[in-house]
Amino acid sequence: MQAPVMVLNANTKRESGRKAQLGNIAAAKAVADIIRTTLGPRSMLKMLLDATGGIVLTNDGNAILREIDVSHPAAKSMIELSRTQDEQVGDGTTSVIILSGEMLHVAEPLLEKNFHPTVICRGYLKALDDAIATIDRISFPIDTNDRQQMINIIQSCIGTKFTNRFGSLMSELALDAVQTVSVDLGAGKREIDIKKYAKIEKIPGGRIEDCRVLKGVMFNKDVVAPGKMKRRIEHPRIMLLDCPLEYKKGENQTNVELTKEEDWATLLQMEEEWIQKTCKQIASFKPDVVITEKGLSDLATHFLSKAGITAIRRIRKTDNNRIARAVGATIVNRPEELKESDIGTGAGLFEVQKLGDEYFTFIVDCENPKACTVLLRGASKDVLNEVERNLHDAMGVARNVVIDPKLVPGGGAVELSVAAEIKEKAEAIEGVEQYPYKAVGQALEVIPRTLAQNCGVNVIRVMTALQAKHANGANTTFGINGNTGEIVDMKELGVWEPYAVKVQTIKTAIEAACMLLRIDDILSGIKKKQAGGAPGPKTQTDDGEGVDSEAALPE
Structure with missing residues (x-):
């Protein structure tokens, strides 16, 4: 053969x-x-x-x-x-x-x-x-509880970077961030997920010295109705949702044919009643802040603001996960399934502040955050990008030393x-x-x-x-x-x-x-196409594999 x-x-x-x-x-x-x-x-x-x-x-x-x-x-x-x-x-x-x-x-x-x-x-x-x-x-x-020694280690590892001119600031930020998100799994093991739970937010303006690690979460959103809803709440009860607070259309956007004018009024009435019922259900748990990843209709905004509830909509999934971890809340998929234990009470302060031209929401002073945001301020975007790269390296060093404390x-x-x-x-x-x-x-x-x-x-x-x-x-x-x-x-x-x-x-x-x-x-080549765009004819080898009949070895 x-x-x-x-x-x-x-x-x-x-x-x-x-x-x-x-x-x-x-x-x-x-x-x-x-x-x-x-x-x-x-x-x-x-x-x-x-x-x-x-x-x-x-x-x-x-x-x-x-x-x-x-x-x-x-x-x-x-x-x-x-x-x-x-x-x-x-x-x-x-x-x-x-x-x-x-x-x-x-x-x-x-x-x-x-x-x-x-x-x-x-x-x-x-x-x-x-x-x-x-x-x-x-x-x-080494002893990871010795803060000064840990800062010296991180400093010596990132001493080659641009941020070295700012002294030990980056090392302190990195160490604080890593210690905040560190979770003890028992048996001497620790989980430190800096990618998921230590978010770096860059805001041009201010001085490098204004950089800090927040004991909680910050994200680029304002409340839904600024005039009617509170922008500062101390010790808030926070509810996190993963569902829209607007009337649900049919699964495939159902078409409805109306023969009587009264039917239209009935449809609107049903929509209003559903939203009112959902908002009532939410309000029964007495939350101060409701945050949802999806949309929130004008009608729901009206009912929530009447109940004295502040609402934020269309937040990122990653931000919602960080808030849940920081305040001890559970993200709920349906308002009907809400329980008292799903409400997060670990935050010390909810506040919306204006930094530069945009509004940012701060959920800070958390008791046991396990998630944090590192707020970076600086003269320009280029400086901030380089500081972020250096901080990422510094957090990597701090994480490695905490997980495997050997030098x-x-x-x-x-x-x-x-x-x-x-x-x-x-x-x-x-x-x-x-x-x-x-x-x-x-x-x-x-x-x-x-x-x-x-x-x-x-x-x-x-x-x-x-x-x-x-x-x-x-x-x-x-x-x-x-x-x-x-x-x-x-x-x-x-x-x-x-x-x-x-x-x-x-x-x-x-x-x-x-x-x-x-x-x-090292082989590279694109299969030749025939005039009609179809691949060339195949010939059979002894093992049954098809190969291009027109192919030949290069010179």
Whole structure:
């Protein structure tokens, strides 16, 4: 029986074998080189032009890679790494790209010496296990209840960012937000969902010092009838609905044919009676504020305002979930199913304020919020966007430290310690795996080397001195001062990184490099259409698969 033949369209592009691997390495290095200068406190900024012609100024690796447009599949894969890192731990997006690019760079000479990619990957993964074991040995636990120590940790992690000039303000905001939304699940486990429950609201105007974490929720809405409804209520009873307070039409907008004029009056009467009954039902629970995600008719507004109830309509689902968590209410789907326990009584103050040109509703001073809004004020939208990116990173750091309270020294100290250990252990490995194993140690040195380069010091001299300090597993806390480029003890400088971020960075970088090295074919092509727009005729292969008969391998 003849084996099935892979047949390609004549217009299919194909890169295979060594050419594909070297192409992937070149693409990954190109992406890493774009953001190499954005690492460390002396990082450079990138000016990005977005699709709408707007300008973004940032040194956030993830923000830069989100905006750039690449066509090479390996480069797209690298950009995806940054996004994954951001979602997983919220920090280390620049480091993971630089490290991954370097892992591929050191594999290039091995491929040229005809090392099989599988052998290289085996060496890399063996080195990964040893690297994590070394990081475990260097790391140490911390007390998450020590506020000053926590602020210092967050500060050292986001010290490279734009907001560093505002002192510890961002670190305090991030720590307050994370501690507010933190929920103890018992057995030493915590749930901290900053994406869902810690909303960042940016309002241009005011000063950076006016930024604060609200013990509750704020959203961009005004009351339905400003003249008739209260805009300030202390200790309100809050009812949350997920249904419209307007007369329900037929499921598919039923058409009604009327023969008598009185029938029209009857229809209107039925509608009015239904709305009055629903509003009466709501009013029987004596809520001060009713908030619904759907619409609210003029008639319902009239009945609710008569009952002294303030109403807000068409609020976002996410905002409603945050309010429910902050005030202890339950979102109800039908007014008929309301119970006393569904009413939220945990808020201290309901207030509508005008900030700039718009009205914002504040539900604050909650007893046990478990959800919060971080209010950011600043001179312009560009400043606020950069502050938001920095705050997102800071909250990621705070979350990681609270969930896994272990730290490692920063400034490239961990990478050099791991590199020194890998070089030492490589001598004991027999066979060809020794070379890729040793290459991982060489690649890890890219982080301290890049920090030194961005400081503008003599890189070779600094790196040689630092390697000498880390030799034989000594001085594991020595790294590079990102501001001056000098070799210092990170313990004295107080620069630390969360254990979770460091481990995730090295894992992601090595596993991504292995994945890209194992690619030996890149295929792309659009199926040729016949004149009538239909695909070409198919021929049958021995296994019954249909392939294009007109296809041929490219020259």
